[in-house]
Amino acid sequence: MNRISNYKDVSNRIVNWMADYIKLSGMNCFVVGVSGGIDSAVASTLASETRYNVIALSMPIHQDPYQQRLSDAHLRWLSGKYVNVKAEKIDLTNTFETFRKDLERYATDKHALANTRSRLRMMTLYQFAGQYKGIVVGTGNKVEDYGVGFYTKYGDGGVDIAPIADLYKTEVWELGKHLGVDSRIVEAKPTDGLWDDKRTDEDQLGASYAELEEAMEHGTGSAVEVLKKFNTQNKHKMEPIPTFKL
Numbered sequence: 001m002n003r004i005s006n007y008k009d010v011s012n013r014i015v016n017w018m019a020d021y022i023k024l025s026g027m028n029c030f031v032v033g034v035s036g037g038i039d040s041a042v043a044s045t046l047a048s049e050t051r052y053n054v055i056a057l058s059m060p061i062h063q064d065p066y067q068q069r070l071s072d073a074h075l076r077w078l079s080g081k082y083v084n085v086k087a088e089k090i091d092l093t094n095t096f097e098t099f100r101k102d103l104e105r106y107a108t109d110k111h112a113l114a115n116t117r118s119r120l121r122m123m124t125l126y127q128f129a130g131q132y133k134g135i136v137v138g139t140g141n142k143v144e145d146y147g148v149g150f151y152t153k154y155g156d157g158g159v160d161i162a163p164i165a166d167l168y169k170t171e172v173w174e175l176g177k178h179l180g181v182d183s184r185i186v187e188a189k190p191t192d193g194l195w196d197d198k199r200t201d202e203d204q205l206g207a208s209y210a211e212l213e214e215a216m217e218h219g220t221g222s223a224v225e226v227l228k229k230f231n232t233q234n235k236h237k238m239e240p241i242p243t244f245k246l
Helices: 007-025 038-049 065-081 093-106 110-132 141-147 169-179 183-187 201-205 209-218 224-233
Strands: 029-033 054-059 084-089 134-136
Touching: 007 029, 007 169, 029 110, 029 169, 038 065, 038 169, 038 183, 054 065, 054 110, 065 084, 065 134, 065 169, 065 183, 084 093, 084 224, 093 110, 110 134, 141 209, 141 224, 169 209, 183 224, 201 209, 209 224
Parallel strands: 029 054, 029 134, 054 084
Antiparallel strands: none
C-alpha cells in the first residue's frame, strides 16, 4: 500500500479529529484496551497525543506471557511519556473461569469461549467509561473492520470511536514506527490473543495482511477468495442489525 506519504500529517489529523470529537461530546476521557499488539498500541498512543485524559487498560485472560510483557511495556511507556495517561491492569482470568464454570455444559465450544474473552473485556472498558465518563476507543484496522470482519461482535467491535479503522494494517505498522511504539510490538506477529494455542491472525485467516490489502484495494492477488469468504460469513457484523418494519 502506498496511500500515505506523510505519517506525521496523518497522525496529526487523527489526533485533532479525536480531540474535536471528545470536546463536542462533553465526555471526560478516552478508555482504550491495550493487548500488546500494534493496533491497540497505536490507538492508545493517538488518544494520548490529544492531551485529554486516557485510561489505558490491560485485561489479561490466561494471557500468553510474551504478549503480556509487551502489553505491560507499552503501558509503562505510555504512562511515562504522557502525563494524561492512567495505566491499569485488570486480570479477568478468574471472571472468565467463573463464567465458564457457571455455564458448565453450555460453555464447551472453543470459538464461543474465545469470543467471551473479548466480550468480558468490552464490558470492563465500558465499566470504566461509565465510571469516569469516558469514550471507548476502537482498535480495529481497515482489513479487520471492513474487509474480513475479523473481530468479535459486541466484543472488540463494541466501541464509541474508531481512529484507525480506515488504515490498512501495513499503514498501522508504519504509523506505529512514526509514533515511537516499541519495535517488539511493531515486529510481533499479529494475534487476537483469544486462544491458548498461540495461533496468529494469519493462521486463522489463511492469508497475510498484505495479501488481504491487495485484494481489498485492487481486487487482485492470492487472497481474493479468502477476502470474499470472510466478508460473506461476517457480513452480519459489518451491516446494521436486520429489522422488521411495518
